Every structure is written in C-alpha cells, then in structure tokens.
Amino acid sequence: MRIGDLAQRTGVSVRSLRYYEQQGLLASTRTAGGQRDYPEAAVDRVIRIQEMFAAGVPSRVLAELLPCIHDADGTPNATATPWLTETLTAERDRIDAAIKDLRRTRALLDEVIGTAQGAAAAEARARSQRR
Amino acid sequence: MRIGDLAQRTGVSVRSLRYYEQQGLLASTRTAGGQRDYPEAAVDRVIRIQEMFAAGVPSRVLAELLPCIHDADGTPNATATPWLTETLTAERDRIDAAIKDLRRTRALLDEVIGTAQGAAAAEARARSQRR
DNA sequence: GTAGAACCTGACATCAATGTCAGCTGCAAG
DNA sequence: CTTGCAGCTGACATTGATGTCAGGTTCTAC
Numbered sequence: 024m025r026i027g028d029l030a031q032r033t034g035v036s037v038r039s040l041r042y043y044e045q046q047g048l049l050a051s052t053r054t055a056g057g058q059r060d061y062p063e064a065a066v067d068r069v070i071r072i073q074e075m076f077a078a079g080v081p082s083r084v085l086a087e088l089l090p091c092i093h094d095a096d097g098t099p100n101a102t103a104t105p106w107l108t109e110t111l112t113a114e115r116d117r118i119d120a121a122i123k124d125l126r127r128t129r130a131l132l133d134e135v136i137g138t139a140q141g142a143a144a145a146e147a148r149a150r151s152q153r154r
Numbered sequence: 155m156r157i158g159d160l161a162q163r164t165g166v167s168v169r170s171l172r173y174y175e176q177q178g179l180l181a182s183t184r185t186a187g188g189q190r191d192y193p194e195a196a197v198d199r200v201i202r203i204q205e206m207f208a209a210g211v212p213s214r215v216l217a218e219l220l221p222c223i224h225d226a227d228g229t230p231n232a233t234a235t236p237w238l239t240e241t242l243t244a245e246r247d248r249i250d251a252a253i254k255d256l257r258r259t260r261a262l263l264d265e266v267i268g269t270a271q272g273a274a275a276a277e278a279r280a281r282s283q284r285r
Numbered sequence: 286g287t288a289g290a291a292c293c294t295g296a297c298a299t300c301a302a303t304g305t306c307a308g309c310t311g312c313a314a315g
Numbered sequence: 316c317t318t319g320c321a322g323c324t325g326a327c328a329t330t331g332a333t334g335t336c337a338g339g340t341t342c343t344a345c
Binding site: 156167169170173185186187188189207212213 | 331332333334340341342
C-alpha cells in the first residue's frame with residue numbers, strides 16, 4: 024500500500040505518516056524507486072498511534088511500547104523492560120486522572136448547556152405569552 | 155491574595171496566572187503600586203481553568219464559558235449565547251470521544267503491564283528453580 | 286532607610302505534532 | 316515520450332501553554 028492510500032484509509036495526513044516513521048513508530052519497506060510500501064497491518068497500527076497520541080503518550084514512550092503490544096493482526100511482540108513498565112504505570116495513572124478530569128469537565132459543560140436551554144425555553148414561553 | 159500565594163495554593167506557575175489574565179480568564183484588582191490582588195474565589199477558578207485546559211477546551215471558548223458557570227463560591231453568572239451552546243455541545247462530544255479513547259488506551263497499557271509482570275514472575279520462578 | 290524578596294512588563298525560547306513550500310524524482314496512461 | 320499526479324527530502328512555520336531572562340518597581344522586615 025502506498026502512503027497516500029494509507030493516509031486516506033486512516034484519516035492521517037501523509038506528513039504525519041512520514042513523521043511517525045522518523046520517530047520509529049511505523050516501519051515501511053521501499054520500492055525500487057524509493058517509495059514507501061506499507062503492509063495491510065499498518066492501518067491498525069496508525070490508528071493505534073493516533074489513539075496513543077490523543078491519550079498524551081509521548082512518541083518516545085510510544086516507540087518502546089509499540090513492539091510490546093500484542094497486535095490483533097498477529098504481529099509478533101516483545102516484552103516490556105522494567106523501565107517501560109514503570110513508565111507505563113505512571114502513564115496509566117495519568118490517564119486515570121485525565122478521565123476523571125474529563126468527566127468533571129463534561130458535567131460542567133452539560134450544566135451550562137442545560138441552563139442555557141432552560142433559559143431559551145423560558146424565553147420562548149415569554150414570547151408566546153406576549154403574543 | 156498576591157500572585158505568588160495564588161500560584162502556591164493552586165500549583166500553577168506565576169507565569170501561567172498572568173497568561174490567564176491576558177486571555178481574559180482571570181480578573182484581578184491592582185494595589186496602589188500596581189500589583190495584582192486576587193479574591194479567595196480565584197483559587198477555585200484557577201483550578202477550573204486548569205481542568206478545562208486539560209480537557210482541551212481552548213482559551214477562546216473558555217473565556218466565554220467561564221462567566222456562565224454557576225460558581226460554587228457564589229460568583230454571579232451569565233447565560234450562554236447560542237453560539238456558545240453550539241460550541242459547547244461540540245466540545246462535549248469531543249470530550250466523550252476522548253474519554254472513550256482514553257479507556258481503550260488504558261486497557262491497552264494494562265495489558266502490556268500485565269504481560270510484563272507475568273513474564274517477570276515466570277522469570278523469578280525460573281531463577282528459583284535453578285537455585 | 287536599606288536589603289532582599291516578590292512583583293511588574295515585554296520579549297524571546299521551548300515542545301510536539303502537524304502544515305506547507307520548494308525542488309526534485311518515480312510511475313502510469315495516453 | 317510526454318504529461319501529470321504522487322512521492323521523496325529538507326527546511327521553515329504554526330499553535331498554545333509555559334519557561335526564562337532582563338531591567339525596573341514595590342513591598343516587607345529590620
């Protein structure tokens with residue numbers, strides 16, 4: 024699969040795919056002409072990378088983590104070093120905290136939205152009253 | 155309260171507090187000498203700002219959102235404009251997606267950590283066997 | 286009143302992922 | 316063979332929150 028196809032199928036820009044490779048997150052073979060060629064499994068991997076980035080896992084950690092993931096698509100895996108498990112544990116705690124935080128924020132937004140809708144409804148009632 | 159105290163009590167740097175003010179997120183009165191003076195309620199507000207930032211709410215949105223929040227500390231509030239409610243709804247959906255994502259990532263990390271611990275335990279058993 | 290800590294503004298630096306541009310090359314269809 | 320799209324590298328720009336430094340002022344304790 025060529026880079027443009029991979030980009031389209033994952034929704035990730037071509038630029039980012041090359042960046043992932045530079046960071047050692049995503050491998051590719053090259054054609055005779057030097058163009059990147061990706062296996063089918065790259066799609067899943069790219070999606071995972073995106074998820075990890077969204078979760079705030081830095082690429083440095085991600086680079087060591089990825090080989091340890093038992094890919095659903097059967098890619099062989101490695102085992103985490105002590106340093107990595109320690110880092111991941113910290114990372115997990117961070118994520119737990121982040122989830123809690125997001126829930127709070129979500130609730131707050133909901134409240135504001137709800138109040139606004141209530142106010143809008145009251146407004147509508149007032150209008151129909153005046154009519 | 156002076157800026158250094160507020161920083162200490164919220165765990166946010168002095169630099170950031172000044173930045174919040176510049177973005178219209180945090181008000182302060184000034185002493186005769188021009189130094190910032192914060193009310194007690196600023197502590198809660200700063201913490202909320204941090205939560206929002208962590209949740210990815212951009213400061214531009216936050217600036218309009220904050221006056222609409224019914225502060226626990228009794229600060230008077232405003233009502234959301236239609237534009238704001240729309241934005242917040244989108245924001246909320248984004249947060250929902252983010253939470254889902256974080257859960258997936260968390261599970262993945264757990265799996266890797268678990269595998270590593272299993273491997274470490276196996277290693278330990280092997281060592282005691284050899285002894 | 287003086288020393289030193291805390292504060293002020295303004296400017297520039299940083300980080301990480303991504304966008305964008307330039308100049309060149311590979312590849313497929315006519 | 317040419318035309319044009321897609322890919323390549325390398326460099327610089329961007330974004331947003333924050334760090335940091337410089338040069339000056341205010342406040343507090345002695």
